[in-house]
Amino acid sequence: MSRRCLLASIFTLLVSALATDAAAGETLQRVLTRKTLVAVVDPSYPPFSFLNDKNLIDGFDIDIARAVAKKLGVSLRTETPSWEIIAAGHWRGRWDVCICSMTPDQQKVRVLDFVAPYYASPAVIVTTAVNNQINSPGDLTGKKIGVQQGSSYERYLQHDLDLGVAGGNKLAYLFKQVRIAPYASEDMAFQDLALGAGKRIDAIVSNQITAKYRMARLPGKFRIVGQPLYQEPNWVAIDKGDAEWRLKIASILAGLKEDGTLAGISQKWFGVDVTR
Incomplete structure (x- = not known):
């Protein structure tokens, strides 16, 4: 390899590394700056996520998303794109997390990062x-x-x-x-x-x-x-490539499991604990 090609390759790797590092904490910074966690949900999947009698989004997944937002010290906003769009990944900052009863499979893991299981x-x-x-x-x-x-x-x-x-x-x-x-x-x-x-x-x-x-x-x-x-x-999912955000959400979920929050939400909606 010539010296010019070697320098060009090193430059490309450095730019790529800097871009990766810059993206690593992007989601957490965005959530904390705007003081809002944006979660995608399916509005017609009761009792996990659905419109209640007051025409408000409600359900097991919604309560868990609220608990995560509370741990982050921010408010929760839910959005309801089609399931196909959610599962396609490449969210580009539109949404922060999917606490939406998603199952990892060989196609979804290519475009999304799966943080942790939260029920089965x-x-x-x-x-x-x-x-x-x-x-x-x-x-x-x-x-x-x-x-x-x-x-x-x-x-x-x-x-x-x-x-x-x-x-x-x-x-x-x-x-x-x-x-x-x-x-x-x-x-x-x-x-x-x-x-x-x-x-x-x-x-x-x-x-x-x-x-x-x-x-x-x-x-x-x-x-x-x-x-x-x-x-x-069923796992919590995020867009691919933000390791810091994945670790942050994983830590919050572990805490919610440890303190009994997940079990309590499950008992509320199902009468049994499906989060074990």
Whole structure:
């Protein structure tokens, strides 16, 4: 390598290092300067995040985000971009954190940093109460299954979900090809399923907790099929590349777990501690 090329390479590395260092504390500085933590949430994922009777965002994830903001000494602001946009990463300072029931998989870890797990819940099949054609995972084969677009459930139905990146177990796919019906929100999927199996979709794959929440509000309309498909870890996520911010949020979450805050929020919403 010539001396000129060597100097150019060294200069490039120095610029890159300086840029990385400058970005490292960018999020924390931004949050403290504007005195606001901006969290992205899904507004139609009860009881984790949803609009309550007063048309205010509420839920398990929201309470945890408030607790994190309190530890930072700032206020909380929530924003609700589509799930696909959240999961695509490259937030460019628009949002600070996703405490929004996100599961790390092989695609998301390329564009987001996953800080720490904060709860786990089983993935389940939901169909109508009167549908006698779906009684096990194998019965999904050839059926039209509703799922939130960009979610881990969609990737599972594609036989392409790897939870090993989050320390999860290897998944079993007990069904062959299905027809996937992606929805912008699970609200819309459940509305279509409520019309009757086969009308628009035959079933939904979802989080057991949100499925039971919806079932309780429409008694006799839906049922969960058999045993859970798999146990799904849910993590707090941030945009990629800010190590200082990742460590700060990890430290806060560890403190909230240690002092019982996470367990208390879980008891409030679910009656059990899902954060252990």
